[in-house]
Every structure is written in C-alpha cells, then in structure tokens.
Amino acid sequence: MADPVRHAEFAGSWYPGRKDALERTIEGCFLSPFGPGSLPKRGRPAGPGGSLVGIISPHAGYTYSGGVASNGYHAIAEDGIPDTVVLIAHHGGFDGIYLQDKGSWETPLGTSIVDDDVAGQVAAAAKEIRVDSRRVISLADNTFELQLPFIQYLSLDTRIVPVAAGSRTYGKIKAAAGELAEGLVPFFVEGAAKKVAFVASTDLTHYGSLHFGFAPAHGKPAKEQNAWVRDNDSRVLRMVEALDQQDTGDILSEALDHHNLCCPGAITLALEAMKQLKAKCGFAGLHTRLLKQATSFDVEPRGEGSAFSAVGYASMVITRA
Numbered sequence: 001m002a003d004p005v006r007h008a009e010f011a012g013s014w015y016p017g018r019k020d021a022l023e024r025t026i027e028g029c030f031l032s033p034f035g036p037g038s039l040p041k042r043g044r045p046a047g048p049g050g051s052l053v054g055i056i057s058p059h060a061g062y063t064y065s066g067g068v069a070s071n072g073y074h075a076i077a078e079d080g081i082p083d084t085v086v087l088i089a090h091h092g093g094f095d096g097i098y099l100q101d102k103g104s105w106e107t108p109l110g111t112s113i114v115d116d117d118v119a120g121q122v123a124a125a126a127k128e129i130r131v132d133s134r135r136v137i138s139l140a141d142n143t144f145e146l147q148l149p150f151i152q153y154l155s156l157d158t159r160i161v162p163v164a165a166g167s168r169t170y171g172k173i174k175a176a177a178g179e180l181a182e183g184l185v186p187f188f189v190e191g192a193a194k195k196v197a198f199v200a201s202t203d204l205t206h207y208g209s210l211h212f213g214f215a216p217a218h219g220k221p222a223k224e225q226n227a228w229v230r231d232n233d234s235r236v237l238r239m240v241e242a243l244d245q246q247d248t249g250d251i252l253s254e255a256l257d258h259h260n261l262c263c264p265g266a267i268t269l270a271l272e273a274m275k276q277l278k279a280k281c282g283f284a285g286l287h288t289r290l291l292k293q294a295t296s297f298d299v300e301p302r303g304e305g306s307a308f309s310a311v312g313y314a315s316m317v318i319t320r321a
Contacts, residue, residue: 054198
C-alpha cells in the first residue's frame with residue numbers, strides 16, 4: 001500500500017491557493033505590524049546546533065493570525081532551520097494521541113515528507129502514543145495545515161513528524177510526553193546527527209456570544225471585551241512563560257477551566273515533552289519568551305455589543321540554556 005498523502009484542504013480559503021500568491025502573503029505576514037518586521041533566512045537546514053527547542057504558533061487564516069505566527073518562524077530561522085519539525089496539533093474531541101511515521105503533506109508551495117527516522121525513534125518508545133499514519137491524516141485539520149506553508153517557506157528540505165494530540169486526560173498526556181521525549185533524546189544531545197524542533201499549534205480564547213457561545217464580558221464596549229480576551233489569554237501565557245517551574249498539569253487545568261487554549265492537549269503534550277527532554281538531556285534550563293500577542297479584533301476590529309467576537313493568538317519560543 002502506498003504511503004499516505006495529505007492534500008491541502010484550506011488552500012484558496014484560509015490562505016492563497018497559488019504558490020506565488022502564497023509566498024507573497026507569507027512575506028507580508030513577516031513584514032506586517034504584527035510580524036517581526038523583516039524576512040527570515042531561507043535555504044537548506046542548518047544541521048545540529050542552536051538553542052531553540054520549539055515554538056507555539058497560532059493557526060487561524062493568515063489574514064488574522066499570520067503576522068503573529070511569523071514571529072515564531074523568524075525565530076526558528078535565526079536559530080538555524082531544522083532538519084525536522086515535530087508538529088503537535090489538533091483541537092481534540094478524541095481521547096488519543098497518534099503519530100504519523102510515513103507519508104507526506106502537500107501545499108501550493110510543495111511537499112513536506114515525514115521523517116521516518118525521527119518518527120521511528122518515537123515509535124520504538126510508543127505505548128500510549130499510537131502509530132497510525134492514516135489516522136493522523138484523517139484527523140488533520142487547520143491546526144496542522146496552517147503551519148505547513150510557513151515551514152515550507154523556510155525550507156522544503158525540512159521534514160515533519162505530525163502528532164495528533166486529542167486527549168485532554170493529563171495522565172495519558174504525561175505518559176505520551178515521556179515516550180515522545182525518549183524517542184527524541186538522540187536529536188537533542190550533543191553530537192546529534194540532525195536538528196529537530198517542536199512546533200505546537202494553538203489559538204487562544206475564542207470569544208463571542210454569537211460565534212462561540214462564550215462571552216463573560218458580554219454587553220461591554222468592544223474595546224473592553226477585547227481587553228478581557230487579552231487578559232484571559234495572558235493568564236495562561238504567563239504560566240507557559242514560567243515553564244521551567246510550572247507543572248504542565250496546571251496549564252492544562254487552566255486551559256480547560258478558562259477556555260484560553262483551543263488545543264489544550266496538544267500544547268500540554270509539547271510542553272511536557274520539552275520538560276522531560278530537559279531532564280533526560282541535562283539542559284540547564286528552559287526559557288520561554290512571548291514574541292507577540294494579539295487578537296483578531298486587534299488585526300481587524302469587528303462587532304459591537306452582542307455581535308462582538310475575537311480570537312486570541314500568541315507566538316512563543318522555548319529555548320534551552
């Protein structure tokens with residue numbers, strides 16, 4: 001049976017469907033008021049080295065979250081384009097964690113091939129994680145696909161390892177994080193053969209009585225409701241910034257209680273795997289930095305009163321000491 005291929009489903013709607021237009025849009029994200037203000041380095045992967053462990057990146061349509069997302073990819077490029085990205089994503093709705101160990105993903109920019117070497121190392125340690133490439137592709141949503149053009153813009157030579165993390169059960173997430181870290185140790189120790197980085201995909205608060213049925217500041221002027229969204233987002237972002245001392249179970253609880261991570265299982269899995277890698281590899285520490293925070297209302301104000309809605313976005317980078 002042929003290896004599975006995930007064809008682009010959001011091209012032409014959430015981002016441009018033609019290669020030239022998509023490249024221009026991505027470059028516009030980097031140069032936008034919400035981006036870093038300059039284009040990143042592009043080319044072949046840099047090979048082992050650097051201090052970046054991973055980024056947290058939003059996944060809305062590029063008109064809304066593309067500028068914020070570009071900050072994380074600029075940081076990746078500055079540290080050195082990785083050979084492989086472990087892409088952890090999914091809104092949830094299923095109590096499982098699945099690994100893709102073969103196949104490819106297509107966008108208008110080209111094809112990203114699954115790194116069967118890195119995926120194979122994780123698969124060898126997997127018990128809670130289930131190895132099922134076709135299942136990952138069947139579950140794939142915008143949380144995965146919106147990251148791919150940014151990765152491909154930096155380098156089409158960068159391979160990927162997609163992980164669909166739907167579980168919101170902390171025991172399962174922590175066990176899976178241990179397996180993920182165990183498999184990735186060879187790529188984070190001194191003398192590693194290739195450079196690997198995490199990309200963890202999530203948006204933040206989804207606010208609005210009409211669109212999302214969640215509006216604790218309902219009835220206030222739009223700017224005050226938007227400020228409430230930013231404050232709600234900031235609470236969980238501060239916890240992630242304190243990752244080195246923070247229990248990831250508390251981050252998951254915060255997200256579930258206050259609806260400020262739309263992919264709580266995926267983010268918790270990624271952060272816990274980074275913490276377990278720190279212990280296994282002997283990193284002196286993990287440092288999390290917020291690169292950019294905004295809401296869709298900041299980008300394009302819309303709605304007053306009961307019609308107000310906004311989605312929060314953040315780009316964060318996690319490095320090792």
